[in-house]
Amino acid sequence: MKQDFKILGTRPIRPDGLDKVTGKAMFGSDKSVTGMLHARILRSPHAHAEIVSIDTSKAEALAGVKAVITGDDFADVENRWARYTMQNCMAQGRALYDGHAVAAVAAISKTVAAEALKLIEVEYKILPHVTDVDEAMAPGAPVLHEGVKARKLGDDVSGNTVGYYSFGHGDIEAGFANAELVIDRTFKTAAVHQGYIEPHGCLADLGGDGRGELWCSTQGHYMVREVCSEILGIDSSQLRVTASEIGGGFGGKTTVFIEPVALKLSQKAGKPVKLVMSREEVFRASGPTMSASMDIKIGMTKAGKITGAHAKLRYQGGAFPYQMVMMGAMSAFAAYDLEHVQAEGWDVMTNRPKMISYRAPGAPMAVYAVESVMDELCQKLELDPIDTRLMNAAREGTKSSYGPTFKAIGLVEALEAAKAHPHYSAPLAPNTGRGVSCGFWFNFGGQVSVSMAINADGTVNLIEGNPDIGGSRASISMMAAEALGIEYDRIRTIVGDTASVGFSDVTDGSRVTFAVGIATINAANAAIKEMCKRAAKIWEIDAEAVEWVDGAAQPSGHNAGNFPPMSLAEIAATSGKTGGPIAGHHEGAPDKAGVSFGVHMVDVEVDPETGFTSIKRYTAFQDVGKAIHPAYVEGQIQGGAVQGIGWALNEEYIYGEDGLLQNPGFLDYRIPVASDLPMIDAVIIEVPNPGHPYGVRGCGETAIVPPLAAVSNGVAQAIGVRMFELPMSPPKILKAL
């Protein structure tokens, strides 16, 4: 593994910075074309209702309306996951949650489209609904879809229970029998939204010949192409999808909500159609993450050794089958080396919007519950929270609670860094508490394509297929520069559309810097091989006798010949005469992504009169393998910490007894803003991932996992009362006091 770098670890200026600060960058709603129509979506005002009839005749008769569609305009889809996606984009037969789309209009203006929505007459028959996970899982609950209950489950759970997972090893009862203190607690966390600044927006143009163009804000335009072409029954080659700049996704843009609707309207109207969600629609009808109800039981000796651990996780993921509690069950105890451990999880449907990933999906709530019990054990046994975690920490060779045996990991290094940090020994003010928590995320690899062109002037263009949601254009250019041995600013990396480079998986799982990085290094090596060949031709020696050193070809030894090094620019300048353009490309599906651990430490102050919690100091430690561009890495760690703080303190989907969402807007759904927070101090730990040539691990998700428990543990110390439910909003804290 390479460890001596010239480019990696530096902080060059970000390539998208100027466009973004000057307003030049094009986001999902920024693209317009002559003659385009504007679309609006009619949404269900009920939590659960049969759609008895929809009369669109008056809307269609309104001047300026060019197309109206309902669920009847979409043909059935064989693949059940694509069918769920389609039926989430447009209800068929039943509206399954408040905000579920039931019809859509395309018109010559937004005003006309909004007027047309008022003319659509929908007759509903209201059905019983359920929005709470425990109620939805109980026998007798209204079942959203028949025949999707997880295999092998009994009558003790309802048909809404669509998944069951169990991980672990050993004998947990024997483990608890060896404990000197066992704590068994129940926790609840609210559903929270990814809260991206940019609402979903797209511009669709699908002609009668089946050829289409789609511009949209997404984390995966190949995914958009595959899903939309399946739903619309067209060949994927005929639908070209271009990813706009993205104003945040955090997992929330790993599916489609509006794109099939815009394409269908365009097909019906014969014109391009622009469709942009309002913020209210984003809250009501684009996926939040799951809410959770969890039982955690941990046994410990007086010395701090964990003897047994058991988690029962019940997640609700909205109105369609999904699979995500598994990640919570796998993450719950990943930080610890345990002899006796079991984590079980149940996925449950409710009358809420269909969940979609949110940064380390499934992990933050499970880890919150586990790390809260860990803190309570340390408190009751008068143990140091970091020393206790170090005593039990997973390390290289640990058989993880979810199965694999860990390779090189950096949890111990992160804990030791936290213990040695001045933050840990700083004095605390009155009404202030200090919380600590570990966190974990898997990181992934997956399918990737990269195409690299060496230009005649010695510069390099690189096309990759993953939307840049966290600085990947910079990190990929840096890895290309490192591999080629040239300056960073000689390279421009762009995100190609679906017709310009091979398939790439969605930008998720903290996979892009890892996977696209490997593809980039391989593409560079292919180009280097060709450049060595060209130099060999010029020198009239064997290609095998040429090596690449510091951005230039040179004879590999005295026996090969005595020629001065020939730089990339020199080889590129003559490429037209030595065999034509020089390029490299790589397509693959790298694995061995390498897991990542983090440790967060926070000082919180709680006002005993108002119950308001303020963050006074925050330090986050995370193993990132190798930080390609440390400023971006710090930004990822800071962003994750802030989102976790919001989850802990204020953010929540609030439903009334009527099953309607009470707070679909940022005034009533409180996310942290800059003035709420101190500077988040990010401490980068580098334990190289043996699965990457430069040691890279994903770093985008781990940081949202520890904050929930860290903040909660800090609040427990500050007020002397432990909270078992998130968010810990001021009214709840006042009530606890």
Next chain:
Amino acid sequence: MARVVIFGSLRAFTNGEGEMEIDAQTTRELLRKLATLHPALAETIEAGVSLAIDGEVFKEAWFTPISAESEVVVMPLMVGG
């Protein structure tokens, strides 16, 4: 022969059997033999599984080599965010 560990809830489809030995050169061959051995697991394998081979996690990589000394942990398909 590789030692195959069926993890957690997947054991419901192997009659509770958690460990077995399978002679296979690649992940594809291993999964095929596993599905033949435990037909109830075939649907899950078809839908996709993740494998940890000697501690390294692989997702649907058919031709990853497996040695006779390997430990292969079969897990549900992992997805990210």
